[in-house]
Structure formats: C-alpha cells, structure tokens
Amino acid sequence: MKKQIASLIWLIAIIGFVIGCYGIYQRFAFGHRLTDYGSYIPWGLWVATYIYFIGLSAGSFLLSTLVYVVKIEKLEKIGKLSLFTAFGCLIAALISIWLDLGHEFRVYRVILHPNFKSMMSWMGILYSSYFVVILFELWFAMRVDLIKTASIGTGLIAAVCRFLALGSSDTSDKSRARDSRVLKVLGSIGVPLAIAFHGGVGMLFAVVGARTYWHSGLTPIVFLVGALASGGALLTAIVYVWGPDRNRPQFEDMMRFLGKIVLSLVLLDLLFEISEYFVGMYAGIPDEAIPIKAVLFGHYWYVFWVVHVLFGVIVPVWIFTRNAVSRPVGKTSPGAIAFAALLVAVTFMALRLNIVIPAQINPEIEGLQYAFMGPGLNYTYLPTVSEWLVTIWIASFGLLLFLIGYNVLPIVNKDDKEVA
Amino acid sequence: MAIIDIEPQEEIRQRMMNDLKRALKKPMNKRHWVMVIDLGKCVGCHACTTACVAENHLPPGIVYRPVMEKEIGRYPNVRKTFLPRPCMQCDNPPCIKVCPASATWKRPDGIVEIDYDKCIGCRYCINACPYSARTFDKGFYYCDDTPFVPDYEKLPSFEYGKEWPRKNRDDSPVGNARKCTFCLHRVEKGILPACVTTCLGDATYFGDSNDPDSLVSALLGSPRLMRLKEEFGTHPSTFYLV
Numbered sequence A: 001m002k003k004q005i006a007s008l009i010w011l012i013a014i015i016g017f018v019i020g021c022y023g024i025y026q027r028f029a030f031g032h033r034l035t036d037y038g039s040y041i042p043w044g045l046w047v048a049t050y051i052y053f054i055g056l057s058a059g060s061f062l063l064s065t066l067v068y069v070v071k072i073e074k075l076e077k078i079g080k081l082s083l084f085t086a087f088g089c090l091i092a093a094l095i096s097i098w099l100d101l102g103h104e105f106r107v108y109r110v111i112l113h114p115n116f117k118s119m120m121s122w123m124g125i126l127y128s129s130y131f132v133v134i135l136f137e138l139w140f141a142m143r144v145d146l147i148k149t150a151s152i153g154t155g156l157i158a159a160v161c162r163f164l165a166l167g168s169s170d171t172s173d174k175s176r177a178r179d180s181r182v183l184k185v186l187g188s189i190g191v192p193l194a195i196a197f198h199g200g201v202g203m204l205f206a207v208v209g210a211r212t213y214w215h216s217g218l219t220p221i222v223f224l225v226g227a228l229a230s231g232g233a234l235l236t237a238i239v240y241v242w243g244p245d246r247n248r249p250q251f252e253d254m255m256r257f258l259g260k261i262v263l264s265l266v267l268l269d270l271l272f273e274i275s276e277y278f279v280g281m282y283a284g285i286p287d288e289a290i291p292i293k294a295v296l297f298g299h300y301w302y303v304f305w306v307v308h309v310l311f312g313v314i315v316p317v318w319i320f321t322r323n324a325v326s327r328p329v330g331k332t333s334p335g336a337i338a339f340a341a342l343l344v345a346v347t348f349m350a351l352r353l354n355i356v357i358p359a360q361i362n363p364e365i366e367g368l369q370y371a372f373m374g375p376g377l378n379y380t381y382l383p384t385v386s387e388w389l390v391t392i393w394i395a396s397f398g399l400l401l402f403l404i405g406y407n408v409l410p411i412v413n414k415d416d417k418e419v420a
Numbered sequence B: 001m002a003i004i005d006i007e008p009q010e011e012i013r014q015r016m017m018n019d020l021k022r023a024l025k026k027p028m029n030k031r032h033w034v035m036v037i038d039l040g041k042c043v044g045c046h047a048c049t050t051a052c053v054a055e056n057h058l059p060p061g062i063v064y065r066p067v068m069e070k071e072i073g074r075y076p077n078v079r080k081t082f083l084p085r086p087c088m089q090c091d092n093p094p095c096i097k098v099c100p101a102s103a104t105w106k107r108p109d110g111i112v113e114i115d116y117d118k119c120i121g122c123r124y125c126i127n128a129c130p131y132s133a134r135t136f137d138k139g140f141y142y143c144d145d146t147p148f149v150p151d152y153e154k155l156p157s158f159e160y161g162k163e164w165p166r167k168n169r170d171d172s173p174v175g176n177a178r179k180c181t182f183c184l185h186r187v188e189k190g191i192l193p194a195c196v197t198t199c200l201g202d203a204t205y206f207g208d209s210n211d212p213d214s215l216v217s218a219l220l221g222s223p224r225l226m227r228l229k230e231e232f233g234t235h236p237s238t239f240y241l242v
Helices: A002-030 A045-068 A073-100 A108-112 A119-152 A155-164 A173-206 A218-242 A250-283 A286-297 A301-326 A334-356 A385-408 B012-024 B047-055 B094-098 B124-128 B194-198 B215-219
Strands: B033-038 B067-072 B079-084 B104-106 B112-114 B204-208 B238-241
Touching: A002 A218, A002 A385, A045 A073, A045 A119, A045 A173, A045 A218, A045 A334, A045 A385, A073 A119, A073 A218, A073 A250, A073 A385, A108 A119, A119 A155, A119 A173, A155 A385, A173 A218, A218 A250, A218 A334, A250 A286, A250 A301, A250 A334, A286 A301, A301 A334, B012 B194, B012 B204, B012 B215, B033 B215, B047 B194, B094 B104, B094 B124, B194 B204, B204 B215
Parallel strands: B033 B238
Antiparallel strands: B033 B204, B067 B079, B104 B112
C-alpha cells in the first residue's frame, strides 16, 4: 500500500514537473506579462506559494529540533527526515520568490547591498544563514551513514555518498558523540534562526502600514503557528509513507504523537484566525473589514469555507481526535492520521492565499481603479494558467528533490526502511 | 478662477519659471521641490495624465498621475470632484524603508529617486506606498498582439536625467517599480513638469518651498491647505488646496 502511494507520488511529481516546464518557459520568454498581478495587486500566487513553502520548511525544521535539541526519543529516527523535508521546502520557496522578482538576476543585491531597515533584506540574510545551518546539520546527521553506505555499496549511490562524506571516514563512538554535540549546537542556533526568519516573513507583511489587513502585531505570530501546523502536518504525512519503523509497534505511537502535535497547532492557528477576523469585523473599519469580508463572503468564499475550514480544519480535527486522542493505542489507524495531516498540509495553501491577496483588493484612494485603465491597474486577481503552471513546477521540483534525496541519501536508515 | 490665496503679481507660469531658475542656482540640498494642486480649480480634463504619459513615454499599465473622479450630492445638486495624484515625494517615505536592494532613496531636493539598474522588481515598495503611487512595468507595448510594434514605442524615457530605451523587454525600466519624478529631467533644465505646463485650469503649481518668494511658498500659507493621508506620518511634498 505504502509502496503504491510512493509510486503514485513519483508519478504525480514527474507529470507536474513536465507540465510545469511550459510555465517556466513562459516565465522566461514573456517575463511577467502572462501573470495577473500588477500594480494595484502587486503580489500574487507566487508570493503565496513562497510563504506556503517557507512555512512548511520552518515548521518541519522546528520539529527536527525536538530531536537534536530537546532529544525526544519517540521522534529520534525522523530527525534527518524532517531536516531534509525542511531543505526541500526551502529550495521550493526560494525558487518561487526568485521567479516572482522583476529582475531575478539582480537578487544578489539583497545580500551585497542590503538595506537594514527593510525586512526583505533581513530575509536574504536570515535565509542564507538558515540554508547554511540546514546543510551543516544534514551533513553531521548523515555523516556516519554516508560513510557506511559508501563502504558497503557499489555503484552510483555509493559514489554519491562517498563524495558527500567529504573525505570523512571516522565512525568511532567518539566522533558520533561529537556529531551529536555539534547537532545540538546547530539545532540550538537553528531554533531562534527559524523563529526569526519565519516570524520575519510575518513581519515583512505586518510592517506594511498601508495594508491594514496585514498591519497587526499578531501577523508574525500567526505565521509562526501556521508554519508549525503546516510543517508538522507535512512531516506527519511524509513519515507515514517514507518514515522509519513502519512495520514496528512504536510506529503507531509516533504517529499518534505527531497527530496530537498537529491537532493542537491547527486549533491554535484557528484561534488566532478567529481573533483576527472578529476584531477586524467588529470595528468595521473599511481598510480591514473589506478584506475580511472578501475572504468570508466574497467571490472566492469557498477557498476559506470549503478548502480551509472544511478540509483543512473540521475534517482533519475530527480524524485526529478519533485516531490520535480518543481511541486507545492499538486501535488507531496511522493511515488516517497521515491522511488528515496531508489534508492540513495541502489545504494550508488556501490560508496563505487568503493572507496575501485580500489585503491588496481595497483601493488605497477611492476611485483609483476607474481613473486610468491598463494591464495590472485593477483590484481583481485570479492567477493565470501560466502562474499555476509555474507553481506546479515548483511543487513538483521540491517533491522530486525530496524523492531523489530519499532514495540516494541515508535519510532513513536501511534497517528501518522495510515496507509492508 | 483666480488664485485666491495670494496677491496676483505676474502670469503664474512665468512666475513659476522664474522661481525655478532662482532655485536651480542654489545647491541641491538648499532647495525642496513641492507641488500644490488646487482642487477647486481642477476641471477633470485629464490633460496632466496624458501629458505625463507622453512626456515620460509611459507604456501600458504605467501611470504616474491619474485623476480620480467622484460624484457627490443628489440630483439636482450634483457636483463632480477631481483628485489628481502624482507621487507625494514624501519626506518620510514608506517605499524607501522597505526596499531590500537600496535602490530607492530621497534626494536632498526632496525627490524620491529610483535607480532602475539597482531595482530587483520585488514590488515591496508598491505595496508599502499608501497612495498607490508606484506601478510595476511588466513590459507591454501598446501594439502588442498586432502585426507590428512601431519604433516610437521603443523610444527612451528620460527619467532621472538618464536614457531608458525600451528596445529589449528584459532591460530596465521593464521589471521595475516606476513612479512620478516631478519631471526631474525637465525641472533640472529649468522647465516646469509636464503636468504643470499642461494644466488648463491653472490648478497645479510647482516650485521650491525653501524660497520664501516662490509662488508655492505663498500657497503653502493658505488655510485651504491639506495633504493626503497625513495619519500615515509620511509628510508628503504634494499639497492640496481644498
């Protein structure tokens, strides 16, 4: 069953990648002319995709710190898996925001000529640091396994592992203890870093005083909780298909534990959301109330009520409660928990879209939309086919990166890998 | 309608040109360009918008000075009001603070400048501007989807005293945020901004607010003076007489 799911995901990733290539061609051949965002709604689907993936990355990275810093035994074997998931999602997020730039080849300016008053400059600095921390952490977490795989195997995989071991050959207990110490230090650096960069993404939106819908002290916190909820959910679904110990009794225990974590985070996120919406709607100040009304009752109401509330909250919460909380151990279904987690992870995109787009639909000066006509000078937005194709390509690329990495690198130990 | 806030001295365009010449003799940091728009005199002809598009060779989707129209009152007491909106050239500009690439800054003479060669096109400034004064150049031609794009569409604009041709749609200013410059390229040669020259209602004034003898300085003392969205603390250099 799990083998079939894995094969299906390979198939989806390859098809998405191939179809998405046409979107990438269009992006480079026609620039931004085939997109629907413009001057009055300057940020569209690709920005939402970026905060979606960066949230997934931050969330699964923070869960990896439960292994390397807090040393929670139940999750010990998924440390590398969560780090690698965070790595794949980070790459997808960075590609998404890179393609969104008007001059993508000038991106180096953010690092070389930063403006320290700009949250986006800080993002450049923090992402670079985070990228380095993840790479180092992954290397130290996999070092011994890389050496082992390189020594026992032959062929391409062994060669890749030998190359990635970077000449290291020490598998003694002493070196393992050093790896563990280094991982604890890197993980400890990673915690404030992940909080800073993802809280920082929230800040990036929150500091825009001109957009009242974003301009709230709660925004960075909502981003963090959302990251944990979506990243945790993605990791739970991944653990079910590719995780360790899948045929062992402790697997159910681990899935229940992950299910409980995701359940609480989804509910906490919902609480923040309700608070934001109630406060905004009660005061009824148009700058804030118009975007909220658009989310709840606008043209795209189903994105909130059906995709987010029904399939992203109600259904998963019900499944989690039954399988991870109320039913006794031994009678729960890890598959159901994984399915609920997958629902949360996938539908979180609706929440991200509902953060980015509605804030921009309200004309900053009354009548601006009628004053001058032209492409990009309107307050409606619906992603074009070209935009969707690029997003599909990015998601498929991230997925393929994960799948190839999983098969080549010792992300899950061979002994723990056996599948029913 | 005459200028009701000041004593008439000479033809106002001539006076503003003289103000300009005086200001240009001073070092850049001693002058502060401001624009004053008399809403009581604006007739909503959109000549300023059109002149701006022509002067700066603005492509489709780029507008520096739209004029908003609003109908007020109930029949038979119906009026129309008009609100031209150039860049406010704020003294505390939110667009500069957010730029991640240090590509936009405030000049000593008060103009908010963008270096198109440095802008990465992230559009953060567009979102940060409370006046929607910045627009994103996606690289359109007016004759896109027709058999022939004439050469005049590829002529350069002369913003910030440089030439910005439009032959290649991968090069700046395509892919950049763009905005009104108060026609800096004209002003620095002693010519008034295109919108001021074209305004047939004599509703737009331009000059150096640091010069107490300038026309705009006299208007800045009017009790009818207001600025847009002052609550944002942006301190615009574009004023309105209401």
